[in-house]
Structures are given as C-alpha cells and as structure tokens.
Amino acid sequence: xxxxxxxxxxxxxxxxxxxxxxxxxxxxxxxxxxxxxxxxxxxxxxxxxxxxxxxxxxxxxxxxxxxxxxxxxxxxxxxxxxxxxxxxxxxxxxxxxxxxxxxxxxxxxxxxxxxxxxxxxxxxxxxxxxxxxxxxxxxxxxxxxxxxxxxxxxxxxxxxxxxxxxxxxxxxxxxxxxxxxxxxxxxxxxxxxxxxxxxxxxxxxxxxxxxxxxxxxxxxxxx
Amino acid sequence: xxxxxxxxxxxxxxxxxxxxxxxxxxxxxxxxxxxxxxxxxxxxxxxxxxxxxxxxxxxxxxxxxxxxxxxxxxxxxxxxxxxxxxxxxxxxxxxxxxxxxxxxxxxxxxxxxxxxxxxxxxxxxxxxxxxxxxxxxxxxxxxxxxxxxxxxxxxxxxxxxxxxxxxxxxxxxxxxxxxxxxxxxxxxxxxxxxxxxxxxxxxxxxxxxxxxxxxxxxxxxxxxxxxxxxxxxxxxxxxxxxxxxxxxxxxxxxxxxxxxxxxxxxxxxxxxxxxxxxxxxxxxxxxxxxxxxxxxxxxxxxxxxxxxxxxxxxxxxxxxxxxxxxxxxxxxxxxxxxxxxxxxxxxxxxxxxxxxxxxxxxxxxxxxxxxxxxxxxxxxxxxxxxxxxxxxxxxxxxxxxxxxxxxxxxxxxxxxxxxxxxxxxxxxxxxxxxxxxxxxxxxxxxxxxxxxxxxxxxxxxxxxxxxxxxxxxxxxxxxxxxxxxxxxxxxxxxxxxxxxxxxxxxxxxxxxxxxxxxxxxxxxxxxxxxxxxxxxxxx
Ligand SMILES: Cc1cc2nc3c(=O)[nH]c(=O)nc-3n(C[C@H](O)[C@H](O)[C@H](O)COP(=O)(O)O)c2cc1C
Ligand code: SF4
Numbered sequence: 001x002x003x004x005x006x007x008x009x010x011x012x013x014x015x016x017x018x019x020x021x022x023x024x025x026x027x028x029x030x031x032x033x034x035x036x037x038x039x040x041x042x043x044x045x046x047x048x049x050x051x052x053x054x055x056x057x058x059x060x061x062x063x064x065x066x067x068x069x070x071x072x073x074x075x076x077x078x079x080x081x082x083x084x085x086x087x088x089x090x091x092x093x094x095x096x097x098x099x100x101x102x103x104x105x106x107x108x109x110x111x112x113x114x115x116x117x118x119x120x121x122x123x124x125x126x127x128x129x130x131x132x133x134x135x136x137x138x139x140x141x142x143x144x145x146x147x148x149x150x151x152x153x154x155x156x157x158x159x160x161x162x163x164x165x166x167x168x169x170x171x172x173x174x175x176x177x178x179x180x181x182x183x184x185x186x187x188x189x190x191x192x193x194x195x196x197x198x199x200x201x202x203x204x205x206x207x208x209x210x211x212x213x214x215x216x217x218x219x220x221x222x223x
Numbered sequence: 224x225x226x227x228x229x230x231x232x233x234x235x236x237x238x239x240x241x242x243x244x245x246x247x248x249x250x251x252x253x254x255x256x257x258x259x260x261x262x263x264x265x266x267x268x269x270x271x272x273x274x275x276x277x278x279x280x281x282x283x284x285x286x287x288x289x290x291x292x293x294x295x296x297x298x299x300x301x302x303x304x305x306x307x308x309x310x311x312x313x314x315x316x317x318x319x320x321x322x323x324x325x326x327x328x329x330x331x332x333x334x335x336x337x338x339x340x341x342x343x344x345x346x347x348x349x350x351x352x353x354x355x356x357x358x359x360x361x362x363x364x365x366x367x368x369x370x371x372x373x374x375x376x377x378x379x380x381x382x383x384x385x386x387x388x389x390x391x392x393x394x395x396x397x398x399x400x401x402x403x404x405x406x407x408x409x410x411x412x413x414x415x416x417x418x419x420x421x422x423x424x425x426x427x428x429x430x431x432x433x434x435x436x437x438x439x440x441x442x443x444x445x446x447x448x449x450x451x452x453x454x455x456x457x458x459x460x461x462x463x464x465x466x467x468x469x470x471x472x473x474x475x476x477x478x479x480x481x482x483x484x485x486x487x488x489x490x491x492x493x494x495x496x497x498x499x500x501x502x503x504x505x506x507x508x509x510x511x512x513x514x515x516x517x518x519x520x521x522x523x524x525x526x527x528x529x530x531x532x533x534x535x536x537x538x539x540x541x542x543x544x545x546x547x548x549x550x551x552x553x554x555x556x557x558x559x560x561x562x563x564x565x566x567x568x569x570x571x572x573x574x575x576x577x578x579x580x581x582x583x584x585x586x587x588x589x590x591x592x593x594x595x596x597x598x599x600x601x602x603x604x605x606x607x608x609x610x611x612x613x614x615x616x617x618x619x620x621x622x623x624x625x626x627x628x629x630x631x632x633x634x635x636x637x638x639x640x641x642x643x644x645x646x647x648x649x650x651x652x653x654x655x656x657x658x659x660x661x662x663x664x665x666x667x668x669x670x671x672x673x674x675x676x677x678x679x680x681x682x683x684x685x686x687x688x689x690x691x692x693x694x695x696x697x698x699x700x701x702x703x704x705x706x707x708x709x710x711x712x713x714x715x716x717x718x719x720x721x722x723x724x725x726x727x728x729x730x731x732x733x734x735x736x737x738x739x740x741x742x743x744x745x746x747x748x749x750x751x752x753x754x755x756x757x758x759x760x761x762x
Contacts, residue, residue: 044533045533046686046687047687047688048689048728049688051726051727058725058726058728058734061533064533065535066535079726082719082722082723083722083723083727086693086719086720087689087723087727090689090692090693091692093696094692123710123716124700124716125696125700125703127696130699151685151691160255160257166255166258167257169257169258169260170261170685171260171261171264172264172685173265173267173511173683173685174681174682174683174684175680175692175694176685177685177691180257180261181257182255182260183242183245183246183256183259183260184260191256
C-alpha cells in the first residue's frame, strides 16, 4: 500500500494510505477529542467532536476521514474549538444532573470534555426536565439511564461487533432515538447475557455497572 | 426479497408489523431481533399495532399550512385528533392541491368549511391524474418514437461521444446539489470496479417539491430511457428506481411504462445490445425525507436504517454494496434524453439570461395556479409568478423560497433574479430542489420559516449530534420566542448554532436546517423577526 504525506497542525506526517486523520494525529502526538470513537471499534463519526479543518466548506470528522496526499489539517482553530463547545453545550443541555458514571468511577468522558473545554453557561433549553427519556432498572447487572445517553453507538458496536451478542440497536428516529434491546424489551427481559461490554465501553452515565454504583454511593455517603 | 420489502408486505397485508411478525422474520431470515426493531422504528410507514380505523394522513408542512389556514391548524392540533384516525405527516408532494392528505393511501385535497370557531371534519376530494400535456423536455411527439434516442446511440456505439455531449451541455444534477451529470457518468464509466447499478432518486420529499412526481406520472418513458442511456454509458448491472411510497398513483404509471418497455424489448435480455441484458426495478421507500439523501437511500437498499454515510467515499466509487453506483435525480435522467437527442448546443439555446437548458419548477404557495412549469433556465422569478397566474386574489408578494424548504427565502425585491444556479447563489439562496413557493404580504414569515425548521427537526435521522439535538433546540427556542418568552441573546445563539450545524453535520439536512432562520435575520426587515430579539430588552 502506498504512503501519503500531509501536514497536521503544521507538522509533516507520512502514513499508509487509508489511515484516518485521528490515527495519524495520535501517532504524531496530537490529541483530537472524541466521544463516539474507540480505537477497538470501527469508527462511525457521529458525535462530531473530532471535527477538524481540512480547508473545506465543512469540517471533517477525523475519526472516519482518511488522510490524503497534501492535506492541510488544523485540529484546534478557534472556529473548531467553538464548534466543539457548541456540540458539548447541546449534549449537556439534555444531560441529567447526576451522572452515575461520574458518581461511581469518576470517569464520565462527556463531563471530562466539558471541563477541558471550559463549558459553563449553556444557552439551550434543559431537555432533561422538559421531556425526560427514562431509565431501565430491569437488569440485575446494568443500569440504563436514557437521559445520559448521547447515542455514540459504542454499546451497540460493543455488543454486536466485539461480543457478537447481537442485542442492541438504535430505536426510533431523530431527537426521539434511543438505544433499545431486542424488540425494545426491558434489558432484564431481553436476550442480553449480561457480559458487561456495553457498560464497559459507554463513555457516559447511560450504561453503568449496578454493583459499582452501589459501592460508590456508600463510600460517598461515608465521607 | 429484502427485509424491508418483506416488512412493507406485512404492513400492507395486516396494517402493522407486530412483534410476532418480527420474531418469525428473525427466525426465517436469520437476523437478530434488534436489527428488525431498528428498521421498524426508523421508517414511518411501519407501525407495531394496526390502526383501528382507516387513517387520514394530513400534511403539516408549510405550503399546506398556508393554504389550509387556521382551520387546518385547528384540525391538525386538536379537532382532527379527536377523530382518532388523523395523523399529521410531512409534506406529501401534492402542494399544487393543498391542503393535501392521504386517505387509505390515496391522495386527496381537503376543504374546510371555515366558519371560525370549531372546525368540523373537512371535505376530501380525490386527486385524479392530470390530463396529457406536451412538455418541452420531451423530444417525442408520439409513443411509437419513444426510446429512439437510445436506439440511435446504440447503433452509433460511441460512448465517449455520449459522455462528451452530456459534459458539453453542462447539465447539472436536479436533485439539489447541482453536480455536473456528465462528470458523474464519466467517473462511473472509469470506475475501477464494475458499476453495480444506476439508481434513479425518486424520493422527492422536500416541502414544496413535486416536479419529479409530474415527470413520473406524465413522462415515465423518459426516466426509463435516461436510465438505459446511463447504464449503457457506464456498463451498469441493473436499474433501481427509489420511489417514495406516497407516490402510489405515479408508481402505477411507472410500472406500466416499464411493462411497455419490456414488451418492446427495450428492457430485458438484449436491452443494451445483443446479449447485454438490463432491467429496472422499483423499490418503494418505507418513508422519510432523509432517504432522498443518496447514501441514506443506499443504506435502505441494503436493509439498514436510512442514516447517511460519512462522505467521502462517494457512491460513484463506493455505492450499493460498496460498489460503484450511478445515482441521479428523476429530472436529471429525463433531461439527459433531450440533450442526447437534440445535442448540447440545442440545450444551451433553450436557456435565457445566461442560463442553459430547460428547468421544471414546482410553483406553490399564494399563487393562482400552483403547478409544475417547464421554463427556460434563467427565467426570472417574476416571470414564473406571472406564468402561474400571479399572486392569489391580487395579493402583493412579500417573499419567495426559490428552491424548497432548505433554500433561503428572498424578499419580493429579488423577484427579478433569474432562476438559475449562479444567479440565485449570488443572491444568497439556491435553485435547490426546483420548488418555488411564493408568499403574500401579510403572512408571518417567521412562522413559515419555523415550519421549515420544524420539518428538518422532524425528518432528522438522528445519527449525528449537531442535527439531532441542534435542530430540536432551535425549534424549542423559536417556539418559546413566538409564545412571548425569548431567551436573552437568542439571535446570536441561533447564528452560532447554525454555523456549527452547517460545519459539523454529516449530511445536507443538518447543514442547512437552520439556514433559513439566519437568512430571515440577514435579509428581511427587523420587524419580521423582532420577537426573536425580544429577550434583549428584558435583560
Ligand atoms: C436531506 C437530503 C434529501 C435529499 N432528497 C433528494 C430527493 O428526494 N431526490 C433527489 O433526487 N435528490 C435528493 N437529495 C440529493 C441527493 O443526495 C443526490 O445529490 C442526488 O440524488 C443526486 O442526483 P443528481 O446529481 O441528479 O441531482 C437529497 C439530499 C439531502 C441532503
Ligand atoms: S445531519 Fe441530520 S439527517 Fe444528516 S446524518 Fe446528521 S442527524 Fe442524520
């Protein structure tokens, strides 16, 4: 396979043709933020947080866009940063007050990005109050908080592609889209085998380990 | 049969695709349940339980709202729901006979006895096929000469000359994006792998747009011939017409024309010369405007949720099943026949004011005779308005949307703009999907623009964050402003949101969803959108 040479933030990089901008940047030591992407999975480019400037009319999603010969990539212009803040604002406007992931293991990726991008005043109406999306406590192992779901598709790819358990889908369309199990059955009644992959790859408080949630709650109350 | 086709068959047979149906299908087809749920919940044609009474699907979009007035508003938002069988739906592509509805899947025009106060159920008049009329883009005067252009090119055998003619004509894609057709055909011809299919995009669903419907109903043979010429030029394996399911009467005209072409031997075993078979099938969409986006359409053809793909790669190299695919709009294919019949020079001579060729424009809104008009490219909006009988009841024009819901509205002062790609772009709008909606003085432009944004919110596939969440928030914020409670700094927030949607959305839907709102603020007097800025004073 041939190589292509491009510039990322002024740095000249040579990579095999077909390499994504995100991979090329990472190898060059440049960190492009992501929420939906996980290097173990095929990229889907849906959260758009990895948008970078390649000189086009629109920005390119670095996780899915292949490097091209002579490409000039800028990963953090003022415009790009502004757009990332808007995307985070939008996701956070619907986010629940408490993230089960942040509360238990402290590694909620959306909240981490929000801190990194200095998000404070969100100008959009609060969707978590106006039209709550609900929770599913039917599984003994995993708690589902649809309000914290950002539809990054990681659980779906984890369940169907990494584990081949084939239980998870997106259900519905547009703003009403949610994740669902089988024919939109409660998780505990679905064909889920409780392998835990979905909760392991979930970046937010949407799918969390029930046992861990309990433990953290106790330790939090003790301090 | 594809999964989606099987589900459509179930829906048509029992009025629903039930859980039990999906369990059976899952077993028989060997696909997991979640995939079937993903499909059933994505496409509006499917329901999980049958409706108890025959359904009336009533258009809730901008042109019907304009024509239906407050009686339709009340019907959609309350009175109709009382009957229990009325569902508001997105634009049905019958804007020339607004307000439109589907009753038992058949198109009707509604009439309200508007006595103010409570609105009774409307009268519904079935829409019948239009009488045969001559069209400038049809090179034939009688049925027996149909497909003569194809025969000539097959006899001549020079594919390069065909592609050159199309390129010289400068014909652009009429689906909205305006990509040069000749360049696309050539790219397919030169693709590294065999071309999988020629796909005709007949999913026409943008509010105000119904030109393709007219072509399908009245000139189906041109669409078929265009597909045959394209298939010959790039050596494609099969032809697929992706048709929106609301175009049921047009589907019959199309199927009949396909039968006729097969009977003539124009389609079939020797369609493209001795031993070179080619046939065309119709794929009926299970619904949704987003399916008109070319890669969403391909996803549907591959039995998945119609969510647009990240591009590049484009369908000319990675289309159906990952193979090169030629995708064109109905009108592009029909016009290509005229060009290949009369030559590129003829096409250029048809235009005016610097434009080239002929253009079909669907005229709707506050005009006397809403209909499809075939005019020289470059005809001004004012001339088009005159052709459509002028403004209704002698009203004064206030504004017009020159190319469908996704194009920026222009003020009446811009009526002398030629309807052409370049001229409209310079004016800050676009030729878009060939749908021209005229708006009369006295209408609330902000409400009309909001109706367009609502359409995009309703039709967003939900795949990417900016469009899924951003279009919803924009609708909520503008609704709040119209209800008298605007957020402080709303105009600026909307501008910023529009920029992010335009730059980061995966497909054209999200990229343009908020553009008309910003155009309203940029191009129209402040009083038309003052309520958005109301938050400033209260700060
Ligand atoms: C949201 C969306 C909806 C679209 N709907 C249609 C449609 O209904 N019909 C159509 O021909 N093109 C539609 N397009 C444009 C297609 O993606 C594609 O560009 C076109 O079919 C290519 O054919 P053309 O080059 O002949 O125009 C749509 C695009 C977007 C982004
Ligand atoms: S822009 Fe909208 S319609 Fe297009 S992919 Fe994103 S969510 Fe779907």
